[in-house]
Amino acid sequence: MKRILVVSTTGMGDSLWGTPALRSLKKSFPGVRIDLLALPAWKSLFFENPHIDRLLEYRPQWYRQLALAARLAGHRYDHTLIFHANKDFRRMLGWLRCGTLWAHQNFDWIPPDQKTSFPDKVHGIERRLVLIEKIGARRDGPDMEIYFSPEEEKQTAAFLQENGFAPREFVYVNLGASLPHKRWHADRFEVLCRKFLEETPFGVALGGGPEERDRMHSLCARLHSPRAVSVQGRSVRLNACLIGKARMMVTTDTGPMHIAFALKVPTVALFGPTDPRDSGPFEVDDRLCTIIHAQRNGVPLSMDISGQIDYFEPIEADEVWVRARALLDSSTGLQR
Template sequence: MRSYKLDKDALVRRNQMLTAAFHQRPLQHMVRHYMLRSMSKFPYTPLPKPMNRILFIKPDHIGDMLLATPAIRAVKQADTATEIHVLAGPWAANILANYKEIDRVLTINFPGFDRNEEKTSMLAPYQYLIHVSRNLRRLNYSAAIILRPDHWWGAMLAHASGIRRRIGYNVKDVSPFLSESIPLQNEHVIQQNMRLVDTWADSAAPMDIHYTFEPSDEDRDYAASYLQHVGISKKRLLCVHPGSGSWTKLWEDEKWAAVADTLTEQFDFAVIFTGTMAEQSTVTSIKSHMRYPAFSAAGDLSLGQLAALYQHASAVLGADSGPMHLAAAVDAPTVSLFGPADPVEFKPWGDSDRQMVLTSHIGCRPCRILDWGDDPPEYHPCVRNIPVSDVLDAARRVMR
């Protein structure tokens, strides 16, 4: 699509109009709404004698899954006899292996959440739901908690599985399938999730919420040997995670290079860029703009090893992404660059002086739109407008 240069005010007005249009329900969603209302009245047979076993349904990726763990752990800690299961996508299941409070992790390919998903028929999600519900019935759950506010498919799955207590948010298309619902509030998702489980766990003040991730001893040993292998085990470490699941969240390579060079020059850091295998080209590009040497661990580390590496860092800088939540969970200081997502809901959890968030001042953020299709990226500069000087100032403030 061809782009035209717009002044700042015109760009904000344009994006606000497009955002309003994007959040309007299209005709197919309106049709689905009426269909779901009818399906919610279908009399699925409830489980006759459920066990003391709770199913948490969470289709999201790593960062959102980490933010769900305080609520999951709180239920187990309130009653250790309660069996805790989590239904997750294979893209996030591995992160749960380190939590002893979770008794079992079940994985399914949630429709609409696989980033490499191929288009299928309109009936495929419903056919898959019936298949999964038959398997879940055998596990005889006493309750299901749908952690994602708009996840109507998960709420419908709990209903079709005969689970008597189905708890989630009072959101259109979701609430008809629930036995209990709570209002969705504009607050951090960890606090939202804690409200979902207050039947089992007492309400906790933010300072009393336990948000942690414990790497295994093997992961810690690997991280230590990795630093020794590349010859920087005795240097101060700066980690940078420039990638994210959406181009709308990305900062320019040249700016990351400038930040890494400046902090290396001022503090004699060893800089390690982290990322997935697919983000190796981004890291290579950033390094090509740098004056000082840097290291790349992109594609080299498991999630546990990455967490253990972050424990060595004086600071972790990066785009709004799952690894930034992982860094906060191991108590590493972070600076996260936010654009379309709302940091009130999704910022890394912790003291704001230690887990800092930066945004630009453009008037159309947060739009909460992560995929603008073929709309030109220059029309969505919410992250790119963050100055290098702001990132440097924040990094100096959080460094340990």
């Protein structure tokens, strides 16, 4: 065996879920070259990763796929493992020169004998670990990983100092989500942030994507505290490095939640339209994570797939605050 191609061309969380399997592959086959396809948005999450030999950028548009196809056609892979992809990847199959191909998604363009099958509720990390076992690799644990350079650590330390923060002395509150119905209520975020500012010595870092810029700045202005700062505009990697320095994160089910899990940051994770069995923590120490799954009359709201209800209406700020205080106590001394 000389080369393995890994395909991971979807979201941030999906990308990070592949890191335990990538580590397992490299430790199982240290002399084998591992190439990884990743989207431009999340490619940087794999920088500095010692388990990847070549990182290739994947773009879904057909005319951009042509250049990548030419690069891939120049190599023969012993195995191609599709950790996660969308249907646009189908166009690439004719260009791949590989001995075997394995996937776990139920695409009709992948032959049944090249797909692993699972019950409905199996976490994405577990799916990827089962996939690598198909080619003889051994698991090396479920922990996700992100690696940072000394320069990134230096820049993050400077950012903290400029804002009067210190490592483990602030809470990262993530306001963002990819879709509006996956966002917790802005007024409840405000109540929670005030609790942290008034009843703990911690600062509050308000994070989110570009679409949350106005929400972050507005909340920061309303809090009107030198211990509250908006961190919008930082790169994916520098934002991840900052999350890694936090004492705690509060977030809905989003990509940054998985960054926190990877970096062993205690996390209060709010689930509304999504099921934590699918996309929540996987074998994370209970002392480092607490889940609040929105329910009504004992029924999880994630069972309603209409997208037409207020999924987070049952989750009040006081409940999140109580769970956050308990997690602060249980996680004391566990962070690196």
